[in-house]
Amino acid sequence: MKGFEKICRLSDLPERRGRKFTIEGDTDIAVFKIQGEVFAVSNICPHNKSQVMYDGYVDEELYLSCPVHGWKFSLKTGETPPECRNTLSKLKTYQVVIENGEVWVKPEKKKMWFW
Template sequence: MFEDEEIKYAEREIDGKIYVKVARSDEIYDGKGYKFAFEEDDDMQIAVFRVKGKLYCLHNICPHRHGERIYEAIIYDNLTIACPLHFWTYSLETGENINQKQGIKGLRKFDVFEENGEVWAEKPQYAPPKWRAEK
């Protein structure tokens, strides 16, 4: 539904952060993740999940090999997710890397909330990733 779309979302500022209206609440099903990409940069992607009714939002790009598939992560009951590409695991609540033997980098976490039947997520700020700047 939203995959691979780069849309200009409605924006608003709350306490100095920019939030974007990414979907209607009834479009975000439980037990599933959704990718939202922003036109400013390929690195600006978020993954919004609803699990047991609650929303979570993480960066969509896995720090391992920069796979853009976190939105398709396997979701476990303990609110851990696994990247579908090579199964690095992260906390859905914090983005923290769960198994530091696989690497220390985690996923950035973003605010997300519902209001009047709409889902609003914090917009990532543009910052070139270190691996790109080092080239």
């Protein structure tokens, strides 16, 4: 699938518990399967840059809580809950496609810097 990286089979993902994967060779993501839907977000918490989001708790409204200090981010949008919008922090989300029982994630295009 052009522009996407295969990370695993859908059956490899446990229900509601995160798993960590590396895409683009060096980008850690956290992947969650919830009722047949798969979400991929950065594994790095925007608060303190801790690489722990895969180990977070997902509530019924699909907010993922960071296990370090409890900040919450939507698995769908990466945004914090409305009552916390003063933080201006957002967790990066990635597009996911499931095809033939395989899970594919679209990496972000890396920026090129020229000096």
